Amino acid sequence: MKNFNMMKKLLALTLGAAMLLAVMTGCGKKDTAQEPADDQQQQREEQQPAEPATLLEQIKAKGKVVVGTEAQYAPYEFKDLDANFAGCDMWLAQQIADSLGVELEVVDMAFDGIIPAVQSGQVDLGIAAFTNTPERAEEIDFSDLYETSAQLLIVKAGNADTYSTKESLVGLKVGAQKGTIQSQLIQSALPESELFELEKYPALALEVQNGNIAGLVVDQAVGEALVASSNGALEVSNFTFTAEEASFGKSVVIAKGNEDLVAVVNEVINKVTADGSYQKAYDEAVELAASLGL
8 A cells, every 4th residue: 555655656746747847848948939039129129210319310300490480570580471481580590491401391489489399399499589698598509699789669759859768767668579688678777667568569569659658679670670660650769778788699599408400500600691691681671571561
């Protein structure tokens, strides 16, 4: 009986060992069979084209550069009778696109939404008469300057001398486009005046004409265009900002960390400012805006 029990134990051990060996062999075969598939997957991944690493590479890969602007700021950016984008800023945008060898796509948006759009990648560049300031430079990168201009106070016709000093503007509303350097200028240079902001300059000009605000602060070119198209309703005030208060230059806005794209934009800017072609585009934009009554 003991021998029989012993044989049963030996048989059980033998069967158990055989089953364990079969399991181990099966696992080994599974791993071996899996290895070629893993190798093939790795090869496929290695053969996949790499995603464009920089914004400049992405622009070239998609074949277009997307520019954010606010197209109610003649002569820099506006629309012609056919609703095409026009203005010296849009001309500059086209020169940049041509230099990159890509198409130009322009997105019209609220001015104070352009820098966030550049930061988020919604647009590649911001070109909208942006004033180059240290505060903005903390958020984005600027190109070299492509223009500098004075700041004007535009008032209702007949008020050029009435509102010609800071004292004459104390307690009065002075307008600027929301999110612009002009808003900051009013707060810093005219601290005893009340800042009045709207999204669009044409609406601000109407507020001045209707006597609801004393005046509006604007770039020289834009101010002169507003006066020219107002049929005598507006004029330039005899008020002047000092050079320290309002010495502004305009730059293209680019998201931080794109030095290669900044270099390309700077190359274009340096060329068109040196050869006079930007000035020519500016003069033509002024004429076109005047002909459209802008």
